[in-house]
Amino acid sequence: xxxxxxxxxxxxxxxxxxxxxxxxxxxxxxxxxxxxxxxxxxxxxxxxxxxxxxxxxxxxxxxxxxxxxxxxxxxxxxxxxxxxxxxxxxxxxxxxxxxxxxxxxxxxxxxxxxxxxxxxxxxxxxxxxxxxxxxxxxxxxxxxxxxxxxxxxxxxxxxxxxxxxxxxxxxxxxxxxxxxxxxxxxxxxxxxxxxxxxxxxxxxxxxxxxxxxxxxxxxxx
Amino acid sequence: xxxxxxxxxxxxxxxxxxxxxxxxxxxxxxxxxxxxxxxxxxxxxxxxxxxxxxxxxxxxxxxxxxxxxxxxxxxxxxxxxxxxxxxxxxxxxxxxxxxxxxxxxxxxxxxxxxxxxxxxxxxxxxxxxxxxxxxxxxxxxxxxxxxxxxxxxxxxxxxxxxxxxxxxxxxxxxxxxxxxxxxxxxxxxxxxxxxxxxxxxxxxxxxxxxxxxxxxxxxxx
Numbered sequence: 417x418x419x420x421x422x423x424x425x426x427x428x429x430x431x432x433x434x435x436x437x438x439x440x441x442x443x444x445x446x447x448x449x450x451x452x453x454x455x456x457x458x459x460x461x462x463x464x465x466x467x468x469x470x471x472x473x474x475x476x477x478x479x480x481x482x483x484x485x486x487x488x489x490x491x492x493x494x495x496x497x498x499x500x501x502x503x504x505x506x507x508x509x510x511x512x513x514x515x516x517x518x519x520x521x522x523x524x525x526x527x528x529x530x531x532x533x534x535x536x537x538x539x540x541x542x543x544x545x546x547x548x549x550x551x552x553x554x555x556x557x558x559x560x561x562x563x564x565x566x567x568x569x570x571x572x573x574x575x576x577x578x579x580x581x582x583x584x585x586x587x588x589x590x591x592x593x594x595x596x597x598x599x600x601x602x603x604x605x606x607x608x609x610x611x612x613x614x615x616x617x618x619x620x621x622x623x624x625x626x627x628x629x630x631x632x633x634x635x636x637x
Numbered sequence: 638x639x640x641x642x643x644x645x646x647x648x649x650x651x652x653x654x655x656x657x658x659x660x661x662x663x664x665x666x667x668x669x670x671x672x673x674x675x676x677x678x679x680x681x682x683x684x685x686x687x688x689x690x691x692x693x694x695x696x697x698x699x700x701x702x703x704x705x706x707x708x709x710x711x712x713x714x715x716x717x718x719x720x721x722x723x724x725x726x727x728x729x730x731x732x733x734x735x736x737x738x739x740x741x742x743x744x745x746x747x748x749x750x751x752x753x754x755x756x757x758x759x760x761x762x763x764x765x766x767x768x769x770x771x772x773x774x775x776x777x778x779x780x781x782x783x784x785x786x787x788x789x790x791x792x793x794x795x796x797x798x799x800x801x802x803x804x805x806x807x808x809x810x811x812x813x814x815x816x817x818x819x820x821x822x823x824x825x826x827x828x829x830x831x832x833x834x835x836x837x838x839x840x841x842x843x844x845x846x847x848x849x850x851x852x853x854x855x856x857x858x
Contacts, residue, residue, distance in 0.1 A: 426647065426648070426655075426706060427647070427706035428706070428709050428710075429710075433709075434647075434655060434659060434706060434707055434709075435659050435662070435663075435709070438655060438656050438659040438660070438840070439659070439663070441656070441840050442656075442660070442840050442841065442844055445839050445840045445841035446841050446844075465702055465705075466702065466703075466705035466706045466708075466709070466710050467701060467702045467705040467710060467712065469710060480688060481686055481687065481688045482687075484686075484687035484688040485647060485648035485649070485652075485655060485687045486655055487687075488649050488654075488655075488656075488687070488834075489649075489650075489687050489688060489690060491688065613709075618666045619659070619662050619663050619666045620663065620666035620667050623663055623667075
């Protein structure tokens with residue numbers, strides 16, 4: 417089984433959440449999956465100093481190059497990946513999902529999604545292959561499917577959360593409230609989601625949800 | 638139990654190996670340890686593009702600021718940490734250990750170690766508190782103890798490896814050959830080491846060694 421892992425940089429505030437990405441790779445490896453790590457070859461929207469949480473002005477970093485840190489160099493640009501070769505796709509969370517893959521974090525009037533990311537998610541869903549989405553990434557999946565007839569069932573944890581409200585009201589998806597150790601499965605569209613650091617207070621909690629998500633994604637494949 | 642995790646940046650080629658760092662945090666959390674993530678507040682020796690493995694000239698990054706990505710911002714500078722408050726210390730691997738914590742990677746005539754790192758390791762050993770060292774980091778521990786009467790027993794995996802030879806011949810430590818799923822324990826000095834990505838071919842293999850290392854460090858505390 418060959419599973420794509422779509423990253424959005426390297427760091428919770430401007431890229432992929434590192435713990436979520438690494439635990440995804442860990443559980444895929446434990447299940448003997450072949451893994452293809454993927455990221456769009458685009459500039460990061462921002463670079464955030466993770467010590468102070470301030471934006472570092474005038475510094476540019478590339479999503480693919482930074483995500484390569486998590487991948488130990490073994491990574492492909494989204495447009496170089498043949499989606500037909502993938503049995504499933506998983507998106508870890510982190511602000512990169514809503515800053516680089518989409519621009520949701522910036523609250524602009526029009527929420528946009530990276531076209532290659534949208535195409536990859538859409539192709540997976542249309543091919544009836546599972547997509548797993550962790551933390552805030554279900555918003556990316558909902559955005560990719562927003563202009564279709566699909567009504568995905570997803571979770572980002574708490575239904576009162578702004579992102580959950582947005583998913584329901586603006587992206588015409590169904591948000592399902594869940595806890596940190598749960599997954600939400602959309603059996604029809606083969607979507608699996610878990611809140612991870614949207615709710616987690618420790619990496620051990622994140623681990624429980626991601627282990628379940630990886631298992632469900634494999635079962636649906 | 639309060640365990641320090643000493644990082645050296647964020648990325649296998651110029652900082653901490655991310656998988657090793659995250660799996661250390663995971664296993665400490667699973668064992669209900671309180672964790673203090675630490676890094677020296679110094680410039681990285683290099684910035685490496687992890688996609689191409691080339692050095693990015695004229696770019697400076699800070700070890701503490703980049704390590705904060707792995708720590709999700711919850712990190713302390715080495716000189717701000719009261720070592721007396723720590724029950725044990727663990728050093729994940731990655732080239733940062735031999736580029737930032739020491740300069741071993743650059744093959745200069747004199748191998749130097751960051752003074753704060755040396756002091757922290759030495760204080761732990763003198764206080765009879767355990768130190769765990771993963772991947773190439775046992776070289777840092779051996780270097781910290783090189784001018785003392787201690788003769789640490791450590792592993793970086795294969796005894797034919799250049800770093801293992803250096804540990805034996807130049808740092809007057811004892812290198813013990815080991816496999817990826819093993820740990821080497823120096824009962825007297827309370828040092829625990831495991832080869833991780835010095836030998837590992839997958840993150841699942843790294844996980845086995847680090848789980849054992851964390852367990853042994855806690856037992857020795």
